[in-house]
Amino acid sequence: MKDDVDIVLFLERLGRMLKNDTHADGLKPSQWDALRYLARANRFSRTPSALTAYFGMTKGTVSQTLKALERKGLIAKTHDPLDRRNIRLSLTKAGSALLKRDPASAIRKIAGSMAKDQQAELVAGLNALLQLTLEDRGSKSFGVCKTCRYFEEKTASRASQRCKLLDVSLSVQDSELICVENITL
Amino acid sequence: MKDDVDIVLFLERLGRMLKNDTHADGLKPSQWDALRYLARANRFSRTPSALTAYFGMTKGTVSQTLKALERKGLIAKTHDPLDRRNIRLSLTKAGSALLKRDPASAIRKIAGSMAKDQQAELVAGLNALLQLTLEDRGSKSFGVCKTCRYFEEKTASRASQRCKLLDVSLSVQDSELICVENITL
DNA sequence: CCTATTTGTTTCGTGTCGATACCAATTGGG
DNA sequence: CCCAATTGGTATCGACACGAAACAAATAGG
Numbered sequence: 046m047k048d049d050v051d052i053v054l055f056l057e058r059l060g061r062m063l064k065n066d067t068h069a070d071g072l073k074p075s076q077w078d079a080l081r082y083l084a085r086a087n088r089f090s091r092t093p094s095a096l097t098a099y100f101g102m103t104k105g106t107v108s109q110t111l112k113a114l115e116r117k118g119l120i121a122k123t124h125d126p127l128d129r130r131n132i133r134l135s136l137t138k139a140g141s142a143l144l145k146r147d148p149a150s151a152i153r154k155i156a157g158s159m160a161k162d163q164q165a166e167l168v169a170g171l172n173a174l175l176q177l178t179l180e181d182r183g184s185k186s187f188g189v190c191k192t193c194r195y196f197e198e199k200t201a202s203r204a205s206q207r208c209k210l211l212d213v214s215l216s217v218q219d220s221e222l223i224c225v226e227n228i229t230l
Numbered sequence: 231m232k233d234d235v236d237i238v239l240f241l242e243r244l245g246r247m248l249k250n251d252t253h254a255d256g257l258k259p260s261q262w263d264a265l266r267y268l269a270r271a272n273r274f275s276r277t278p279s280a281l282t283a284y285f286g287m288t289k290g291t292v293s294q295t296l297k298a299l300e301r302k303g304l305i306a307k308t309h310d311p312l313d314r315r316n317i318r319l320s321l322t323k324a325g326s327a328l329l330k331r332d333p334a335s336a337i338r339k340i341a342g343s344m345a346k347d348q349q350a351e352l353v354a355g356l357n358a359l360l361q362l363t364l365e366d367r368g369s370k371s372f373g374v375c376k377t378c379r380y381f382e383e384k385t386a387s388r389a390s391q392r393c394k395l396l397d398v399s400l401s402v403q404d405s406e407l408i409c410v411e412n413i414t415l
Numbered sequence: 416c417c418t419a420t421t422t423g424t425t426t427c428g429t430g431t432c433g434a435t436a437c438c439a440a441t442t443g444g445g
Numbered sequence: 446c447c448c449a450a451t452t453g454g455t456a457t458c459g460a461c462a463c464g465a466a467a468c469a470a471a472t473a474g475g
Contacts, residue, residue: 052341052349053248053334054270055356057263058285060245062363063238065286068433073461078242085239094422100243101250106463108424113461130422130471149238155362156237159355164237167355170348171240177340178247253464258430279453291432293455298430315440315453 052174062152069148071117075110080119080144083136091134101182119143237359247337254333256302260295265304265329268321276319286367304328 067074082099083091097107111134114120119140125131136144156164206216252259267284268276282292296319299305304325310316321329341349 051270051338052353052356053338054266055353055360056241056244056248056337057266057334059241059356059360059363060248061263061285061287063241063245065432073432075462078246081239081242085236092422093424101247102462103464104423105425105465109462112424128422128472132423149242151366152241152359152363153236153238155366156359158362159358163355163358166351167359168237168240170344170352170355171237171244173344173348174337174341174352175240175244177343178244178337181336181340250463258463260431277453278455282453287431288433289454290434290456294431297455313441313453317454 059152063149066148066151070143070146072143073110073113075106076114076119077147077149079107079110079114080136080140081147081149083120083134084141084144088133093132093134096134114140244337248334251333251336255328255331257328258298260291261299261304262332262334264292264295264299265321265325266332266334268305268319269326269329273318278317278319281319299325 064074067077072080078100079096082096086095086099089095093104093107093111096102096111097104100107111120111122115122119137121135121137123133123135125133156167159167249259252262257265263285264281267281271280271284274280278289278292278296281287281296282289285292296305296307300307304322306320306322308318308320310318341352344352
């Protein structure tokens, strides 16, 4: 019954240190999280609801965070012309510039100093745990676009890569970013 | 320059999900954290300042969290008679009982369902990263008492286990709990 | 059309958290 | 021995986090 090592203790403590690091530059941890996400998500996935699903927060909370970021001039909101309920988010120049000073880089750098094979094992383990957790709560996995079943490679007969689900062509950049619609199988 | 996998993304997301889980039973995530810590710390380490160091928060924040837990009847505070500046914290019966319904157990259980060797690799990786991070910011490691250099085994000539640093005898329980003073080397 | 659903926003109450000022107990140097 | 300096905690402030619930606007689907 008594766990010798409790994984929750590690996640909790590392998560808290990561969070405590990210109180810099007048931004709060959640605001850094959102900024980081927007930098890595493709254009279909830079919306408030995608952010909501990605971090498992409520839409009210996300709305507040985005409002703060917009007020600070770090992100911009535009209505999707095709469905005016959707808000498209994007980093402003200031937002991109600020991300270069991401305080989380401290931990990123420390992780990078670990032995390569241990890094790989750690990432594999974290990923497995994350996938199981997402599965457990029926959430989407948010993989990278080009790993998706709906991703269609560029061929001789097709001018560019495409998303078969949304029926649009994809830039190389888009296909390497995080996508809400990602379905790995 | 471009990281294929960013460990911060995993820690951030898993940490956030863990945190979002722990809004149950009228307690906030930090309050669960504190409760969990108090259940695993030995008697020298159940103080506000130990908690402060363990989670890397400020003492003001910790003070607030503990005030809330005391108000809810989950912990008790007593002055150390030897140094009346020190506050000794302890879980009340209600606190211990509540911990049995720790919402973080969901993730704990999911982690338990992973392959044993992958679990071991994950924990080893998390621990390595944590140690490096702590080292980087000059914090204490907070290991388990009996792994400490100041720990003295029970022998034929000594009635019980001892802590050579604080010069006190230790119960078996104490020696298996987290200690602020732990110095592994 | 006219309701139901989807997507976001607003408001509210409790709590977090760093910063700062503060207080009481202890320690230590002259 | 005494008066700073230090140590361990608390109080207050302001910005924000967060779930919950009420709301608004656009779209979907009979």
